[in-house]
Structure formats: structure tokens, C-alpha cells
Amino acid sequence: xxxxxxxxAMLAGIILTLASLWFGQNHGLMPxxxxxxxxxxxxxxxxxxxxxxxxxILVQGALVISIIKFRKRxxxxxxxxxxxxxxxxxxxxxxxxxxxxxxxxxxxFEVYNSMGGLDPMASHDHGPHQMAMTSxxxxxxxxxxxxxxxxxxxxQKIALGVGASPENQGNPADLEVNVMGLQFAWIFTYPxxxxxSGELHIPAxxxxxxxxxxxxxxxxxxxxxxxxKQDAIPAxxxxxxxxPKVPGDYPVVCAELCGAYHGAMxxxxxxxxxxxxEAWLQTQIALQKDAASQTVAMNPGELSDGxxxxxxxxxxxxxxxxLEQLHPPAHHEHHNS
Amino acid sequence: xxxxxxxxxxxxxxxxxxxxGNNWRKYFSFSTDHKVIGIQYLVTSFLFYxxxxxxxxxxxxxxxxxDPDFVDPQLYNGLFxxxxxxxxxxWIVPGTAGFANYVIPLAIGAKDMAFPRLNAxxxxxxxxxxxxxxxxxxxxxxxAGWTSYPPLSVVGDKAGQxxxxxxxxxxxxxxxxxxxxxxxxxLKMRIPDMELNDMPLFCWAMLAAxxxxxxxxxxxxxxxxxxxxxxxAGTPFFNPMAGGDPxxxxxxxxxxxxxxxxIMILPVFGMISEIIPVHARKPxxxxxxxxxxxxxxxxxxxxxxxxxxxxSGTPGWLRMFFMIATMAIAVPTGIKVFxxxxxxxxxxxxxxxxxxxxxxxxxxxxxxGLSGVMLASVPxxxxxxxxxxxxxxxxYVLFGGSVFGIYxxxxxxxxxxxxxxxNEFWGKVHFFLTFFGFNLCFLPMHxxxxxxxxxxxxxxxxxxxxxxxxxxxxxxxxxxxxxPFLFNAIxxxxxxxxxxxxxxxxxxxxxxxxSPPPVENFIEEPVLWSGPYEYGIDTLSDRQSVDELxxxxxxxx
Numbered sequence: 001x002x003x004x005x006x007x008x009a010m011l012a013g014i015i016l017t018l019a020s021l022w023f024g025q026n027h028g029l030m031p032x033x034x035x036x037x038x039x040x041x042x043x044x045x046x047x048x049x050x051x052x053x054x055x056x057i058l059v060q061g062a063l064v065i066s067i068i069k070f071r072k073r074x075x076x077x078x079x080x081x082x083x084x085x086x087x088x089x090x091x092x093x094x095x096x097x098x099x100x101x102x103x104x105x106x107x108x109f110e111v112y113n114s115m116g117g118l119d120p121m122a123s124h125d126h127g128p129h130q131m132a133m134t135s136x137x138x139x140x141x142x143x144x145x146x147x148x149x150x151x152x153x154x155x156q157k158i159a160l161g162v163g164a165s166p167e168n169q170g171n172p173a174d175l176e177v178n179v180m181g182l183q184f185a186w187i188f189t190y191p192x193x194x195x196x197s198g199e200l201h202i203p204a205x206x207x208x209x210x211x212x213x214x215x216x217x218x219x220x221x222x223x224x225x226x227x228x229k230q231d232a233i234p235a236x237x238x239x240x241x242x243x244p245k246v247p248g249d250y251p252v253v254c255a256e257l258c259g260a261y262h263g264a265m266x267x268x269x270x271x272x273x274x275x276x277x278e279a280w281l282q283t284q285i286a287l288q289k290d291a292a293s294q295t296v297a298m299n300p301g302e303l304s305d306g307x308x309x310x311x312x313x314x315x316x317x318x319x320x321x322x323l324e325q326l327h328p329p330a331h332h333e334h335h336n337s
Numbered sequence: 338x339x340x341x342x343x344x345x346x347x348x349x350x351x352x353x354x355x356x357x358g359n360n361w362r363k364y365f366s367f368s369t370d371h372k373v374i375g376i377q378y379l380v381t382s383f384l385f386y387x388x389x390x391x392x393x394x395x396x397x398x399x400x401x402x403x404d405p406d407f408v409d410p411q412l413y414n415g416l417f418x419x420x421x422x423x424x425x426x427x428w429i430v431p432g433t434a435g436f437a438n439y440v441i442p443l444a445i446g447a448k449d450m451a452f453p454r455l456n457a458x459x460x461x462x463x464x465x466x467x468x469x470x471x472x473x474x475x476x477x478x479x480x481a482g483w484t485s486y487p488p489l490s491v492v493g494d495k496a497g498q499x500x501x502x503x504x505x506x507x508x509x510x511x512x513x514x515x516x517x518x519x520x521x522x523x524l525k526m527r528i529p530d531m532e533l534n535d536m537p538l539f540c541w542a543m544l545a546a547x548x549x550x551x552x553x554x555x556x557x558x559x560x561x562x563x564x565x566x567x568x569x570a571g572t573p574f575f576n577p578m579a580g581g582d583p584x585x586x587x588x589x590x591x592x593x594x595x596x597x598x599x600i601m602i603l604p605v606f607g608m609i610s611e612i613i614p615v616h617a618r619k620p621x622x623x624x625x626x627x628x629x630x631x632x633x634x635x636x637x638x639x640x641x642x643x644x645x646x647x648x649s650g651t652p653g654w655l656r657m658f659f660m661i662a663t664m665a666i667a668v669p670t671g672i673k674v675f676x677x678x679x680x681x682x683x684x685x686x687x688x689x690x691x692x693x694x695x696x697x698x699x700x701x702x703x704x705x706g707l708s709g710v711m712l713a714s715v716p717x718x719x720x721x722x723x724x725x726x727x728x729x730x731x732x733y734v735l736f737g738g739s740v741f742g743i744y745x746x747x748x749x750x751x752x753x754x755x756x757x758x759x760n761e762f763w764g765k766v767h768f769f770l771t772f773f774g775f776n777l778c779f780l781p782m783h784x785x786x787x788x789x790x791x792x793x794x795x796x797x798x799x800x801x802x803x804x805x806x807x808x809x810x811x812x813x814x815x816x817x818x819x820x821p822f823l824f825n826a827i828x829x830x831x832x833x834x835x836x837x838x839x840x841x842x843x844x845x846x847x848x849x850x851x852s853p854p855p856v857e858n859f860i861e862e863p864v865l866w867s868g869p870y871e872y873g874i875d876t877l878s879d880r881q882s883v884d885e886l887x888x889x890x891x892x893x894x
Contacts, residue, residue, distance in 0.1 A: 029787045041716045048714065052707040059678055059703050063696055066681045070617075071688055080684045082873030084620035089679070090672070094626075097671040101664035101710065108714040109657060115716060118653045160650050162719070217489040218583065220648060220723060224789035227720040229648045233584065234488060235577035236650055251798065255648075255723040255791040257482045258489060260410035263794030 016057050024050025034225035034250060034271060036243040037115045037165075041227040044111050051100060116241055119163025159211065161230045161239040173209035173241055175202065181212070181219030181232035183258055184265040195284040200252060200269040202244050203277035209241040220256035223269055231256055244271040367461065369453035370856060374460050375439025376754060379747075381460075382432040385467055389423035390816055392416050397778075397812040400805050405795040413795040415478025415497070419470060422483045422501065425597065426508040427467050429739045433604035434459075434515045436746050437543050439754060440611075441519065443847035444537045446528035446865070448857040451521035459514035462507050470504035473497040482793055484590060487575040487583045491568045502565045509554045509561075512600075516550035519543045528846075530865040534628070537845045537869040538621065541628040542607025545635035549596045549603070552639060557593030560586055584650035591642035599638040601735060602702075603631055605742030606673055609695050611869075612749045613677055615843040616692035617684030620870040623676040630669035637666045647718045656715045663713035670706055674699060687841075690764025694745035697772055701737025705730055708783065723793075726786025732779045744771070744822070751829070752836030756852045759833060763825040770818030778811030845869045 024046045033039050070080075112118065164171065177200065178189040188200045202208045212221050214232035221240065222229040225248070230238045254265035272280065363373050364380070395416045399407040408416065438456065442449055450456045473479055477494035479501035490498055523540045564586065566572040573579030575586045606627075614621045621627065643651055643659040677699050686692060708730040712718050721727060744767075751759050781804045786792075790801050797805070839848040844867050850859050 029784055031788050041720055044714060045711070045717050048711045048717065052711065055707060056703065059674060060700060062678045062682060063700055066678075066684070066686065067688065067696065070682065070684050070686050072618075072685045076685060078685070079618040079873040082620050082871070083622065083679075083683065084870070085623045085626075086679075090623050090626055090676075093675040094668060094672055097668045101667050101713075104710070104714060105661045105664050108660060108716055111716045112653070112657070117656065117715065160652055217492065218486055222723075222789075222791065224720070224787075227716075229719050229722055231649045233577070233650050236582075236584075238650065251789060253789060253791050257414070257486070257723075257793040259493075260414060260480065260795075262414075263405065263410070263791075263796040266798075 012061075016054060016061075019057060020050050020054035023053040032225050032246065032248070032250075033227070034223075034244060034246040034248060035228070036245050037162075038225065038227045038245075040111045040114055044107060047107065048104065051104075114165055116163040116165040116168075119165075119169050119241070121159075121163050121169070159237040159239040161212070161241075162228060163239060163241050164207070164209075165241075168207060168241075171207075174206035176209045176211065177202070179210045179212045179221055179232070180215055181221065181254065181258070181265075182215040183217065184254070184261040186219075186221070186252055186254075186265070186267050190281065190284075193281055193285055195281060195288060197284060199267050201277055201280050202269065202271055203274040204244050204247050204271050206274065207241065207243050209239060212238045212240065217258050218256045219254045219258050219265070222253045222255040223250055224253065225250040226269075229255055244269075247271045247273060247276075367457050369449070369457050371438050371442050371450045371453065371456060372754070372854065372858075374450075374456050375435050375437075377460050378431050378435030378438055378463070381463055381467075382428050382435060385423050385427035386432070387819070388471065389420050389428055390819065392420035392423065394812060394816055396420060397809040399795055400797070401809040403797050403799045403802050403805075408795075410795045411480055412478065414480030414482070414793070415474065417793060418479050418482050418485075418501070419473065422470060422505065423467070424735070425483065425601065426505060426512075427463065427470070429601040429735060429743070430508070430512055430597075431460075431463050432743050433546075433601065433608075433739070434512070436608060436743075436750065437515075437519055437539070437604055440750060440847055441522060441540060441543060442526065443753075443850065443854060443858055444845050444869075445523065445526060445531060445540060446846045446859065446863040447522060447526035448859070450518050451526055452518050455514055456518050459511045459518065462511035462514070466504045466507035466511065469500050469507065473500040473504075476500065484587075484594070485564065486590075487564060487567060487586050488577070490564065491576070495568055498568055499565065502561045502568070506558055506561055509558055512550050513554050516547035516554075519547040520551070523547075528863060528865060534625065535865065535868060536628075537607075538610035538624065538627055538631075539604070539607035542603045542610070542631045545631040546600050546603040546607075549600050549635050549638055553593040553596040553600075556589055560589035560593070563589075582650075584646070587646050587649055588643065591645045592639075595642040595645060596638045598734065599634055601739050603634065605698070605739045605746075606631065608746040608749075609677060609698055609742050610673075611845065612691055612695045612745050613680050614870045614872060615749070615841045616687040616689060616695070617681050618687070618872050619680055619684040620868075620872055621676070622679035623672070624870065626672050627676050630672045633669040634666060637662060637669070641666060644713060644718070647715050648722045660713055660715045664710060667706070667710045667713075674703055674706065689748070689761055690759065690768055691745050691748035693765065693768040694741050694748060697768065698738060698741040698745060701733055701741055701772075701775070705733030705735075705737055708733065721786050723791055724786030725782040725790045725792055728792050729779050729782035729786065732775075732782075736775060736779070741771075744768075747822075747826070749841070750847075751826070752840045753847055753852050753854070755830050755833070756836050757829050757833035758836045758840065759829040760825050763821045767818055767821040767825065770814060770821065774811050774814030774816075774818050776811070778808050778815055781807050781811075844871060 027046075027049055029049075030042055030045065033042055163169070164173070176191060178191060179200075180187040180189070185198065186200070188197045189195070190197075210221065210230075212230055212232045213236075214234045216234065218234070219232040220229055221232055225246075226242055226244070228240050228242055230240045232238065248271055250269050250271070252267045252269050254262060258265060270280075363370075364377055366373075368374060368377075395408065396413070399405065399413050399416075401407075405413065407413075438450065441447075473496070476496035479485065479490070479497040480493055481490035481498065485498070485501065523536070523544055527536065563572075563574040567574050567576060567581070573581040575581045575583045577583055610621055610627055641659055641663040643655055644663045647656050647659075681696065681699075708726070712721065712727070712730060748759055748764055751757070785801055785804055785808075788801070790797050836852045838851050840852075841848070846863050846865070847854075849863055
């Protein structure tokens with residue numbers, strides 16, 4: 001009986017390992033990986049899925065086998081053989097998780113570093129906008145009544161988020177876009193050309209830096225296909241720097257609850273070839289020359305959301321479904337007093 | 338020997354506690370009896386669970402289709418905000434406190450809790466807290482999520498948000514009063530023979546959870562009071578436009594609210610450690626490892642809060658620190674899971690309703706634990722933070738974990754509390770419906786989150802419509818699964834078969850007195866004649882005499 005047990009255990013171990021390895025690579029749970037950073041996250045996720053699948057099968061398998069094999073036999077009112085511990089077994093199942101989580105920590109650290117998360121320009125908190133301190137004000141407090149929440153466009157600045165990957169640190173990105181989140185839309189400003197858009201267009205294969213700000217409440221900029229997300233925080237600039245790779249049309253999702261129409265706060269990011277991107281940019285410049293004053297000289301605080309958003313809806317191709325949500329029949333006096 | 342004496346004296350079916358006739362009124366009074374208070378907690382919190390469940394059904398009906406067509410979007414935000422708040426502060430926290438109240442004095446051989454009046458005050462804060470919270474629907478429910486992040490929470494309806502803050506402050510106070518009581522009771526009221534290492538593991542778990550409550554809840558109170566000033570008086574603590582910082586609120590909030598997860602799961606860990614050995618007829622595997630891992634979780638739970646803020650205003654080094662600390666929690670948690678599995682392995686499993694829910698707990702909590710380790714990893718968390726992956730994860734921990742565990746505990750301790758047995762058939766129907774509905778509702782949400790569906794939305798991309806419909810169907814099955822339980826519990830309480838003092842032949846002290854126990858718990862001082870989990874001594878005859886064993890067995894009718 002001993003030998004078959006050993007063989008069964010070995011076979012079970014092999015099948016468990018193969019099944020976990022297979023599942024870790026073939027779960028198909030992630031959407032398209034459209035940025036250079038995304039495959040790094042996916043590989044990490046696959047590794048974690050492999051380990052998780054192994055542990056899942058091990059524990060659930062033990063439970064199922066127990067239910068079948070160790071259920072009380074009819075008429076047997078006795079207790080089971082008392083085993084109240086096993087030091088070496090306990091050391092093993094303490095040590096294995098220690099090794100796993102240390103390994104995952106190191107691996108995650110490496111991935112995060114390669115993505116640019118530890119870029120010194122993006123990983124030190126300097127509080128809300130660094131401003132001169134007024135006497136008596138709290139440390140690092142910005143000047144009261146500061147209106148300019150748009151991040152300054154050109155000079156190198158420190159912002160939280162995911163910055164340049166180690167090989168690009170210190171170099172400016174190929175393209176900078178200022179991202180403003182507001183209830184319930186995204187506005188993208190291209191500081192070099194002055195183009196303002198409701199959709200994000202970016203060239204494939206170029207380093208893109210998004211300087212993210214919020215006008216009213218917290219929002220979060222998320223593109224699932226880039227595996228990148230960063231909160232937009234009023235009076236504080238955050239950043240995401242990445243290299244889009246696969247041309248296509250992807251959703252930009254607001255991932256931080258921002259009010260009643262949070263779910264409608266979506267637009268798209270278009271990754272296109274550098275030539276197509278340049279062509280789009282030129283069209284926008286031409287369009288914007290015609291209607292330069294429409295979107296800039298406006299104080300959103302005086303307008304209701306619907307009124308405020310109307311020009312964006314008109315100019316920026318927000319689709320009709322989203323438009324419908326932005327014009328609720330009633331109740332929109334609730335948010336943003 | 339003394340215990341054996343008690344058991345024979347309680348053979349007449351009239352339980353001591355109910356001998357004084359129509360005593361149902363005591364459950365509506367300011368009783369200082371820990372057993373009355375325990376049942377008050379449990380029944381009250383279960384009523385709030387039903388309300389919280391109805392709110393969840395509102396959310397799921399809205400999400401059955403991609404369009405926001407069921408309720409007004411602002412009301413929708415109120416539904417999930419109040420759902421989460423009810424489930425946390427009015428169901429799981431007071432529900433586990435109910436069991437701790439009922440069981441712990443009995444399990445350590447005490448006559449009552451250390452501070453009976455404080456105990457009653459703690460309970461009687463719950464109903465006003467709950468009414469405050471639910472009344473917010475009449476003035477515009479709070480719509481900023483249970484996290485109530487500013488600035489959103491201070492720019493909306495003031496009245497609803499204020500009620501939310503007041504309610505959570507009241508309920509937090511109740512939780513603190515309970516924690517003081519549990520700590521004092523467990524540390525000071527044990528019968529003289531019971532050393533710390535002789536305590537049932539539920540006591541260890543409550544020590545760990547109570548310590549967490551005492552350290553973290555005041556910080557939440559601080560955050561909420563500041564938020565209240567911002568909301569009502571226009572102070573700028575968290576207002577970025579006037580020099581405040583909303584990220585500070587997040588730190589303060591999560592300094593409580595991450596430990597809150599352990600406050601909700603540690604007591605359940607403890608209850609599971611009680612239930613599994615009894616029904617597996619086998620000693621708990623690795624008593625000390627389970628006991629000390631509760632303390633380790635309690636400590637580590639205090640230094641992981643910023644993993645809720647990996648995409649917020651947090652610098653890279655801080656994200657790395659909290660990633661590693663969070664990963665470390667997997668170690669003590671893993672020890673517990675492996676120990677439970679090892680306890681089950683090789684047992685003689687009584688697969689009754691309590692045991693089914695206990696095994697279901699281990700199985701479902703495992704899924705939540707595995708996704709929890711993934712979420713600790715910053716690069717992956719950045720992708721899934723604030724998505725349905727999180728919704729799936731947290732429900733596997735708090736429903737698959739805490740609620741399954743609470744159900745297991747109800748089936749396990751119901752005979753002790755009421756003196757009646759529950760119906761096993763309907764208990765099993767309840768289990769299988771719950772297990773199936775739960776997985777149908779929450780398993781697909783992992784996929785939704787990974788694919789790109791954010792949480793807290795009333796509308797979503799049509800590509801997610803089918804899977805959301807599946808989740809909604811699952812949630813209906815889950816809702817229906819409550820009915821067999823409800824009717825089983827009510828019917829059994831009134832007319833179920835009488836329970837003996839020790840129907841499960843368990844060894845902890847609460848089973849060594851009548852069911853339900855008399856007013857001060859034990860007719861005679863209980864004697865600690867066995868460790869809490871020394872099952873299987875009939876196969877080894879080194880310590881216990883067979884006589885003792887037989888009298889113990891005689892407890893079963």
C-alpha cells in the first residue's frame with residue numbers, strides 16, 4: 001500500500017503543477033496589452049495566477065478529498081485519531097508562503113521599477129502644490145484661492161505617479177499631455193500645440209507623459225489596455241508616463257467615484273501611428289483656430305454640468321449614449337453645489 | 338466531574354433560562370445578562386443584514402442592464418454607500434460581537450462580561466446608529482461611497498452625509514465599548530485553572546480583534562469629526578482649494594478601515610477554529626500557531642492601510658513599503674488556512690450544516706486570500722484598483738469569509754442559545770443555495786474588473802452586459818437562500834426539537850452547562866477537566882479515564 005500512495009502523491013503533484021502552469025498562461029482574463037508596460041504587468045499577473053492556481057487546487061483538493069474520504073461512517077460515533085500538530089509540517093507551510101511572498105515582492109518591485117514607478121521625479125511626495133508659505137499657514141499648504149490647477153506645461157516638475165522607466169529617467173517624454181478630470185468628463189490639452197480635446201490621441205512607439213489634475217473632486221484616469229491608473233487629485237499634479245504600442249481605440253475610464261454620473265465619465269484614447277497622430281494634431285490646430293474662444297474663457301463654477309459640458313459634447317464627439325447620461329432629466333442639482 | 342454532575346441535573350427539558358415564563362420581554366429591555374445582549378446583537382444585526390441585502394439587490398437590479406434605468410443615479414450611489422455601511426457596521430461587526438458576547442463568558446467559565454452595564458450600553462447604541470443611517474434616505478442618502486472621500490463627500494447633500502457621519506461615530510463608539518469589555522473579560526475573568534494557552538481559540542481571536550478596534554477606531558472618529566467640520570462649518574482640513582489635503586483623509590480613513598477587515602474576519606477565524614474540531618472529532622491542528630497568528634495578523638493589520646491608496650497621492654517608496662507589509666499578512670493567514678485543512682484531514686467529519694458552512698468558509702476565504710495577495714502587488718493593483726476585481730475580492734473575504742463563518746456559528750451555537758435544534762435538511766438547502774448563488778454572483782466579477790469595469794458605476798459598457806446579468810441572477814439566488822435559513826431559525830426557535838446540554842459532544846466550557854444556560858451560566862463552578870480540543874482521547878487512553886469520557890458522551894441525547 002505504501003508504494004501506490006507515494007506514486008499517487010507524486011502523480012497528483014505533477015498534475016497540480018502542470019495544471020497551474022497551464023492555467024497561469026492560458027486564463028485569458030486580461031484585455032489586449034496595448035502599451036510597452038502592459039506585458040510586464042501581465043507576466044507578473046500570470047506568475048501570481050500560476051501560484052494561486054497551485055494553492056487553490058491543493059487546498060480545495062484536500063477539502064474535497066476530506067469530504068469524500070473522511071466523512072463519518074454511519075454508526076461510527078468515535079473520535080478521529082488525535083493529531084494536534086506537526087512542527088516540521090508547520091514550519092514548511094510557514095516557510096513556503098514566506099518564500100512566495102518575498103519572491104513576489106521582489107518581482108513586483110522589479111516590474112514597478114521598470115515601469116517607472118520609482119522614477120525620483122515621480123515617486124517623492126512633496127505635498128499639494130509646492131508654494132510659498134504664508135505665515136501661519138500649515139506646512140506645504142498652497143496659497144488660498146489658488147485658481148491655477150492646470151499643471152504648468154513645460155518645466156521639469158515633480159509629480160506622483162508612474163514616471164519614466166529607468167533608461168529614460170532625466171529625459172523629457174516625446175509628448176506631454178495635460179489631463180484634467182472634472183465632473184463628468186476628461187479634457188486633454190496638448191501644451192506644445194495648444195490643442196484641447198475630449199479624446200486622447202497619442203502616437204504609438206513614443207514616450208507619452210500625462211500630467212493629471214482634477215478640477216472639482218477626485219477622479220482616476222484608467223486605461224485598462226495600458227494597465228495604468230492614477231488618481232486625479234485637486235490642487236496636486238500626478239503623472240503617468242508610458243509608451244503606447246498597439247494602435248487602436250481604447251476606453252479611458254474614470255475609476256474613482258466622482259458623483260452621480262461617474263459611470264458616464266468615459267472617453268477614448270486613440271493610439272495611432274506617428275503620421276496619423278501628426279495629421280490629427282494638424283486638423284485640431286486648424287479647427288481650434290476657428291473656434292479658439294469657445295472652450296477656454298469659461299468659468300465652469302457658474303454653470304450646471306449640462307451647460308458646462310455642452311460645448312465639449314458638440315466639439316469633441318462624445319457619443320450619444322454618454323450625452324444622454326450627461327443630461328439627466330432631473331436631480332442634477334444634487335451634485336457639485 | 339463537576340461538569341458531569343451538571344449535565345445529569347439538567348436532563349429535564351425545561352431550560353433554566355426560560356423557566357420564568359413569558360420572558361421574551363427581556364430581549365427588548367436594558368438587560369445586563371451577556372446572553373440576552375448576545376442574542377439582542379445577533380437578531381438586530383441579522384435584521385440589518387436583510388436590509389443591507391435588499392439595498393444590494395437594488396444595486397444588482399440596476400446593474401442587470403448597462404443603462405442606468407432602475408433608479409436615479411444619485412440614489413444608486415446612496416444604495417451602495419448605505420449597503421456597505423450597513424453590512425460592515427450593522428451586520429458583520431455587531432454580528433460577531435453578538436457571538437463573542439454570548440460565547441466568551443461561557444467558554445472561559447465566567448458568570449458574565451466584565452462590565453455588564455457597559456455591555457448593554459454598547460448594544461443599545463446599535464439601533465439608534467442604524468436608524469440614523471437608514472433615515473438618511475429621507476433627506477438624500479450619502480452618495481460618496483462608504484469611504485466618503487472628500488471633496489466629493491463635502492460637496493453633495495449635506496444632510497445625508499451628516500447622518501452617515503453621526504451614525505458611524507455612534508456605531509464606532511459601540512464597537513470600542515465592546516472591545517474594552519472583551520479584553521477585560523478574556524484577560525481577567527477566566528476560571529483560575531485556565532491559562533492563556535488553555536483558552537479556546539475564539540478568545541485569542543477576540544483579543545486580537547479587540548486590540549485592533551481600540552487602536553484604530555479612534556483614528557476613524559478623528560477623520561470623521563474633521564470631515565464633519567469640513568462639511569458643516571466649511572473648515573478646510575481636507576479641502577485642497579483652501580490648503581487642505583484630501584489624501585490625509587484617505588490615510589486616516591484607511592488606518593481604521595483596513596484593520597476593520599480584520600476586525601470583521603478575526604472573530605470569524607476564531608469561531609471557525611471552534612467549529613471545525615468539534616465536527617471533525619479531531620484536535621485543532623497547531624493550536625499555538627493559530628493563536629499567535631491572530632496576534633500577528635492584528636499587528637500587521639495596522640501597517641498595511643496604504644495598499645488602498647496605490648493609485649492615490651502616494652509616493653513610490655510608500656507604495657513599495659505597503660506592498661511588502663501587505664504580502665507579509667499572507668503568512669499568518671496561510672498558517673490558519675493550512676491548519677484548518679489539516680484539522681479536517683483525517684477527521685471523522687460530521688457534515689452537518691455548521692460543518693458545511695465552516696468548510697465553505699475555508700474554501701471561499703481561500704479565494705479571497707489568494708486574490709488579496711495579488712492585490713498587494715503594486716503593478717497589478719494599479720490595474721485593478723477600484724474595479725469589479727476589488728468588489729469580487731472583498732465579497733470573497735467578507736461574504737465567503739465572514740458571513741459563511743457567521744452562518745456556521747449560528748448552526749453551531751443555536752442549540753446552546755435557544756435550547757432547540759435547527760432543522761438539518763433546510764440547513765443544507767440553505768448552504769447549497771448560498772454557496773451556488775454566492776459564486777454565481779461574485780466569481781464573474783473578477784473577470785469584469787480585469788477587463789475594464791470600474792466599481793461604483795450605475796452604467797457600464799454594453800460588452801459587460803451578459804456577465805452582469807449572470808451576477809444579478811446569482812444575487813437573486815443568494816437573496817432567496819436567506820429564506821430557508823430565516824424560516825428554519827424562527828420555526829426551530831419556537832418548535833424545534835429540544836437540545837441537550839451538549840448536542841455536539843464538544844469539550845469547551847459553554848457546552849458543560851444547560852442549553853440555554855441559567856442566568857449566571859453555571860450552577861456550580863465549572864472545572865477545567867480537559868483542553869478545549871482534546872478530541873480522540875478515546876483512541877488514546879493516556880490522560881483521561883474512560884468514565885469521564887462516558888459521562889461526557891452521556892450529554893448527548
